[in-house]
Amino acid sequence: MSSPQPPPHSSPTQGAPPQLEQLFHSYGAKIYGLALRCGLAPKDAEDGVQEVFLKVQRRLGTFRGEAALSTWLYQVALNTLRDHRRRVVRQTRATEMSTLSPQAADPHFVAPGQSPVEQASVEERRQIVRLALDRLPHKFREVLILRELQGLSYRDVARILQIRQGTVESRIYRARERMAKELKKLGVEG
Template sequence: MFALKRPLEVPDRELIAAALDGSEPAFAALIDRYKDRVSRLLGRYCRDPVECEDLSQEVFLKVFRKLHTFQQESAFFTWLYRIAVNAATDHMSRSSYRRLRLVEDETVLDPGSRDEASPVAPLMAAELAAVTREIVAKLPEKYRTILILREYEDLSYTEIADVLQIQMGTVESRLFRARQRFKEQLERLHPELVPGRDLEPASGRGRSPGGGVQ
């Protein structure tokens, strides 16, 4: 039986091997290690906490079923993220629920939750956060996913390539285009919220980053 005295110090590889041998505590340790990240990632696709928890459970059950197929060449968490991203996109297409649901998030709209000196700044920041979420929700799935992985999950280009199983060059061009799409939407819908809009030379606006900017 696999014993977990200090689970955080046990490498993923050992936990996986033990879980494959039928150790429930080892699999529980894997879940405990990654459940918050998975939940946070899925929370970017579905905002309903109950739905998000169900989806998280679905992800870990799929991990349980497919663990024997995991190739140790890549990091476990990128494999896990791949499953989570696929589950999220499947879930959204299943329920014809292709967009993030905008929730009036009390934390986002609570001016007291931020520490800026100006009383206006927190409101602006909250509005910007809500608008950002709204725009990301409306982006095509491939752009939304790559922005979520890069901007919210802080994955490197290599990790994103691994999760999405695409080439590095594709990661770059897709990410640059996603940012450009985001910027265009922000400029179109809320030009007053575009950060540093006075900084960029006028000739540089509206061009594709992937396709040359003037």
């Protein structure tokens, strides 16, 4: 007996429900950016985005409107991406391939007037910074990503991580201290 095949996605009658499609339209790029900032390579980040929105679809019914939708979405995204990243790291270790990319940042970005030597130097520094960030405990890494890279306020960070604002303040301070130490260990003078 042949099992039925899943339907193709290209049918015009199919697709995400309008609410989800709107969510994807509004937040897809932001979540992708968050996935890259969390240290995922572009391909893994795309997988991560898919996983996040599938989880959002499953849990949309549990959203009670106590927080802003964006905050709730970031909570789901951060947890999902954390798990996804863990899986990728495990697979990377298993296959001994460098799936986690230090080039989460735009690898083709070249500041105007940069020579090849300067480009190489910037790239090297980028990799070191990525490595230092990856070495931080995840609670420190997350606050730095949300604050410094995602540009969120302490209040939003507190809501997303479900901790007090005062905790965010002290955690960011400690994360900066740890990051500076890690950079020094890797030979980068602060």
